[in-house]
Amino acid sequence: MTYLAAALLSSFSARTWRSYGYLWVLLLVAPFALAYALLVPSLLAGLAITLVGLFVAGWLVLAARGWGAMYRALARGILHDDTPAPPPVRAHGGFWATMGGNLGDATGWRALLFMFVSFPVAILGFVLSTSLLAASFGAMTHWLWSWSLPAQRASDGTWHRGASLGPDWFVDTPVRHLLLALAGLLVFLFVWPWITRGFAGLVVLLTRGLLSPTAGSLRVAAAETARRATVEDAEARLSSIERNLHDGAQARLVSVAMKVGDARDMLLTGSSTEDVAEVLASAHSDAKGTITELRELTRGMRPPVLDxxxxxxxxxxxxxxxxxxxxxxxxxxxxxxxxxxxxxxxxxxxxxxxxxxxxxxxxxxxxxxxxxxxxxxxxxxxxxxxxxxxxxxxxxxxxxxxxxxxxxxxxxxxxxxxxxxxxxxxxxxxxxxxxxxxxxxxxxxxxx
The missing domain is CATH 3.30.565.10 (Histidine kinase-like ATPase, C-terminal domain)
Known part of the structure; x- marks a missing residue:
């Protein structure tokens, strides 16, 4: 009963009518998108002999990303389908690298392919969905307006008003009106919603397949993120080592040098052996502490136990x-x-x-x-x-x-x-x- 109730109510669900509205929007956008998709390769073929033409074609390929973003936004706003965006355009250094990168932008070309392929799907989906919807409502209400149809003469000479569904078969009796209304109701309840959802879902599948990130682009983006994290981690480690050396080992070494200098001056001035020995012992202790600190620092960089x-x-x-x-x-x-x-x-x-x-x-x-x-x-x-x-x-x-x-x-x-x-x-x-x-x-x- 649950599936039957869902099927009966599918024609009145928000999802079905959002799908129908989505097909309407696609009908308005698809012709312009097709024109753009045909324009880019045409310009590329015609202007390939000039550098300016190649640059123009390259920028048009990049601009196709904007069309892809618009289609993703339509699917997200109307059908609540959140197709992720591909990675942004990568910067290319140099004249030739920039031109080649623009012309070879895979995301832009996939967007152009989507615009080309989605055109017949959008047109066919809208025409079929709208025709079924109009036919179902026409069949259900035929008994109300059939009187306005022009009279038609059958082969036996009789005249009839109503839809002709075959040779000498006219919908002009109560039973036939009822059968046609039931047929229209069945189309509205069980055929039209699934045809509408099916075509809208097909466009969404094309959106996910052609306008979403590829596995390769995701790997490249992940590699760039990892490389950036590695660089930042290395920079942080270098800063930490520099800070530790400056605040720890360097300060200890300065102290050792000063104490050794004091001991030398004391020897030159004839100070007692006990006083000189005390200063040298302090310098020796600082030197040992510095060695220990440097050993700990290098162990943190790469512990020997890893070997x-x-x-x-x-x-x-x-x-x-x-x-x-x-x-x-x-x-x-x-x-x-x-x-x-x-x-x-x-x-x-x-x-x-x-x-x-x-x-x-x-x-x-x-x-x-x-x-x-x-x-x-x-x-x-x-x-x-x-x-x-x-x-x-x-x-x-x-x-x-x-x-x-x-x-x-x-x-x-x-x-x-x-x-x-x-x-x-x-x-x-x-x-x-x-x-x-x-x-x-x-x-x-x-x-x-």
Whole structure:
């Protein structure tokens, strides 16, 4: 009964009438879009012999992105279909690179293809939908206005007023009026809404297929984002190293130099041996402290334990954690994990442990490392981190949204981990309902 009720009410639903309105708008726009889609290749063929013509054609290809944005906006505003926009135009340096980039803009050409292909679909959909709607209403109301039709003579010499649906078959009796009205009602209830929705949905499928980002463009955008994050991370690390050297090691070295200078002056002025020894002991202590600080600084840049393999590196992290950590790395036995993957996973797990300690209010943590097949030729390393904390961990929804209820300020650290992983086509999967527990999986292709 539910499906029958839905079918009976589909003709009166807002979705059906939005679809019909969408076909109306497409009818108004499609001819202009088709003209533009035919203009661009025509101009390109005719003006290809001149540089100015190539530039004009290139800008027209880029302008087709605007048509694509308009069609996406129509689908979103009328049918509530949110087709994502492709990445923006990439800047090209130089005269020839700019011209070639404009002419070869794949997004613009796909928009032109959409404008060409959607024209017959829009016209056919509108004509068929409108014809069915008009025919159904005409059939249901035929008994009201059939008297105004001109009289027609049958083969037996009789005259009739009404629609002629075959040789000598006229709708001019109560029974035939009723049958025609029922036929019109069935078309209105069961045929027209699905034809209308079907054509509107077909245009939406074309919109998603031709006006949305391609997998390649998404990979390029992700790579650019990862590269930008890597550059920013490297800049932040360099700034941190510079600050640590300036405020720590450099200040200690200056102190050592001053104390050694004082000891020299004391020797020249004939000071007692005890006083000189005291100054030199202080300088010696500062020098040892500087060595320790430099060693800690270089260890933070790239811990030597990474050269011992991932299981040992994870054991080191687990031993340093203030919370009890249960580590399972049996799945890595006999597996040679590339050094770049070890480095990426080490710092990612270190950040996750820090989050669990600082923000999760957890009492214990479990880490499981294993490998799995990506396809027949490639494998991926997976590291699962579990904690029994309060949950609520999530990636921020926007660049400025870096805090989350129940697990304060976890967004920034997790975003850094996700950016680090995205640079090598890795993924970060988070399952952290409010109240806990939390399960975070790191997946990194072994070919990274």
């Amino acid at each position: 011992s393999g991932l299981p040992t590196a994870l054991e080191t992290l687990a031993s340093r954690s203030p919370l009890p950590v249960k580590l399972q790395t049996g799945g890595l036995e006999g597996v040679e994990v590339p050094t770049p993957v070890v480095t990426i996973v080490y710092f990612a797990v270190a950040e996750l442990l820090t989050n669990a300690v600082k923000h999760a209010a957890a009492t214990r943590i479990r880490i499981e490392a294993d490998t799995r097949e990506l396809d027949r030729r490639h494998r991926a390393l997976t590291v699962d981190v579990f904690d029994d904390g309060v949950g609520g961990a999530a990636l921020p929804t926007g660049a400025r949204d870096r805090t989350h209820t129940g697990r304060a300020h976890t967004g920034t650290g997790l975003l850094g981990v996700a950016d680090r992983l995205s640079g090598v086509e890795g993924t970060l999967t988070i399952d952290s309902p409010h109240g806990g527990p939390t399960h975070i999986r790191i997946t990194v292709p072994m070919r990274a």
